[in-house]
Amino acid sequence: MTIEQQLVGLIEHDDSVDPFPVIGWDALVWVVGNATQSAHFLQSAFGMRLEAYSGPETGIRDHKSFVLRSGAARFVVQGAVDPDSPLVAHHDRHGDGIVDIALEVPDVDRCIAWARDHGARILVEPHDESDEFGTVRSAALATYGDTRHTLVDRSGYYGPYMPGYVARTSTHQRRTARLFQAIDHVVGNVELGMMDRWVDFYRNVMGFTNMAEFVGDDIATEYSALMSKVVANGNHRVKFPLNEPAVGRKRSQIDEYLEFYRGPGVQHIALATGDILATVDALRAEGVEFLQTPDTYYEDPELRARIGRVRVPVGELQRRGILVDRDEDGYLLQIFTRPLADRPTVFFELIERHGSLGFGKGNFKALFQAIEREQEARGNL
Numbered sequence: 001m002t003i004e005q006q007l008v009g010l011i012e013h014d015d016s017v018d019p020f021p022v023i024g025w026d027a028l029v030w031v032v033g034n035a036t037q038s039a040h041f042l043q044s045a046f047g048m049r050l051e052a053y054s055g056p057e058t059g060i061r062d063h064k065s066f067v068l069r070s071g072a073a074r075f076v077v078q079g080a081v082d083p084d085s086p087l088v089a090h091h092d093r094h095g096d097g098i099v100d101i102a103l104e105v106p107d108v109d110r111c112i113a114w115a116r117d118h119g120a121r122i123l124v125e126p127h128d129e130s131d132e133f134g135t136v137r138s139a140a141l142a143t144y145g146d147t148r149h150t151l152v153d154r155s156g157y158y159g160p161y162m163p164g165y166v167a168r169t170s171t172h173q174r175r176t177a178r179l180f181q182a183i184d185h186v187v188g189n190v191e192l193g194m195m196d197r198w199v200d201f202y203r204n205v206m207g208f209t210n211m212a213e214f215v216g217d218d219i220a221t222e223y224s225a226l227m228s229k230v231v232a233n234g235n236h237r238v239k240f241p242l243n244e245p246a247v248g249r250k251r252s253q254i255d256e257y258l259e260f261y262r263g264p265g266v267q268h269i270a271l272a273t274g275d276i277l278a279t280v281d282a283l284r285a286e287g288v289e290f291l292q293t294p295d296t297y298y299e300d301p302e303l304r305a306r307i308g309r310v311r312v313p314v315g316e317l318q319r320r321g322i323l324v325d326r327d328e329d330g331y332l333l334q335i336f337t338r339p340l341a342d343r344p345t346v347f348f349e350l351i352e353r354h355g356s357l358g359f360g361k362g363n364f365k366a367l368f369q370a371i372e373r374e375q376e377a378r379g380n381l
C-alpha cells in the first residue's frame with residue numbers, strides 16, 4: 001500500500017468504464033465574511049500556504065479570493081469587497097461556509113453530458129478560460145442547498161490556480177512541518193427525508209457508489225439522532241458522507257445546523273494527517289479548540305477491548321481527546337474542532353488512518369454526546 005492509499009484509503013479503479021471519472025478534489029471554495037482574516041487564520045493556525053490571489057488589484061472589482069494549500073488540499077477563501085457583490089447575499093444567508101466542492105476531472109464535457117442526461121441542474125456550461133499559463137476547462141452543477149460542484153480540467157494549465165489569479169506567497173514562515181496532507185472526506189447535512197435522494201443523485205448523476213451505511217441506533221444518543229450514508233467516487237479519493245436528522249427526544253444536531261446555515265450545506269471537512277498527535281499539539285498551541293472527549297470514553301472497558309493496540313499508549317490519546325475506532329480493515333484516529341466561525345455550522349475533523357476505510361462509526365455516540373453538551377450550553381438542545 002502506498003502512503004497516499006493509506007492516508008486517504010484509496011482503492012484501485014478503472015476510469016475507462018466509469019461514466020463520470022473523477023481524478024480527485026480540485027478545491028474547496030469558501031464564502032466568508034472576511035476573507036483577508038480567514039486566509040490569515042488558515043495560514044497562522046492551520047499552517048496552510050498562500051499560493052494565489054485575485055481581487056481589485058488584479059481586475060476583480062467586487063471580491064477577494066485567497067488560494068491556500070497544505071499538501072494536496074487546496075482551499076479558496078472568498079469575501080466581498082463591493083457591498084453589491086452577490087457574495088454579500090450568500091454570506092448574509094449562510095454565514096461562513098463552503099459554496100463549491102470543486103472536483104478535478106479528465107473530461108469536463110463527458111461528465112456534464114452524463115450529468116445532464118441523468119437530471120443534473122447545470123449551473124455553468126463547459127467553457128475555456130485562458131491566460132499566458134494555458135487553458136482551464138470547467139463547468140458547474142448544483143448539489144444540495146446552495147452548494148455546487150465545479151468540474152475542472154486543468155491538464156492544460158500551468159499557472160498558480162486559474163486565469164485571473166496571480167501567484168502570491170505566504171507571509172507566514174512556519175517552522176514546523178505541514179499540519180495536514182489532503183482532504184479525506186466532506187460531509188453534507190441535508191433535510192429530514194432527503195438523504196436517500198442525495199445518495200441517488202451522487203449514484204445516478206455523478207457515478208458514485210455507496211461506501212458504508214449507518215442508520216438509526218448506530219448513531220442515536222439519548223437526545224438526538226441522525227442517519228448517515230456515504231458515497232464515493234471510483235478510486236475513493238472523494239468521499240461524501242450525507243447526514244439527515246432522525247427523530248430523537250430532543251433536537252438533532254443536524255437540525256441545529258440546518259437552522260443556522262438556513263438549509264443544507266457542508267457540515268465538516270476531514271483533513272488527513274500522518275501524525276494526528278503532532279498536528280493536534282500544534283493546532284492547540286495556535287489556539288484552535290476541539291470538542292472535548294469525556295474521560296469515560298477512554299476508561300470504558302468495552303471500548304478499550306474493541307480498540308486493541310494502537311500506535312501510541314491510550315493515555316497519549318486521552319490527554320489530547322483523540323478518538324479511536326477499529327473495523328475489520330484496521331483502525332483510525334480522529335478528532336473534531338469546534339465550529340470555525342460564529343454560527344454553529346462548519347467545522348474540521350482531523351483523521352489518521354491505519355487501514356480502516358471507515359468514518360469512525362463507533363465514535364459517533366461519544367462524539368455526539370460531546371456535541372450535545374455544547375448545543376445545550378448554547379440553549380439549542
Ligand SMILES: [Fe+2]
Pocket residue numbers: 185187268270349359
Ligand atoms: Fe467525518
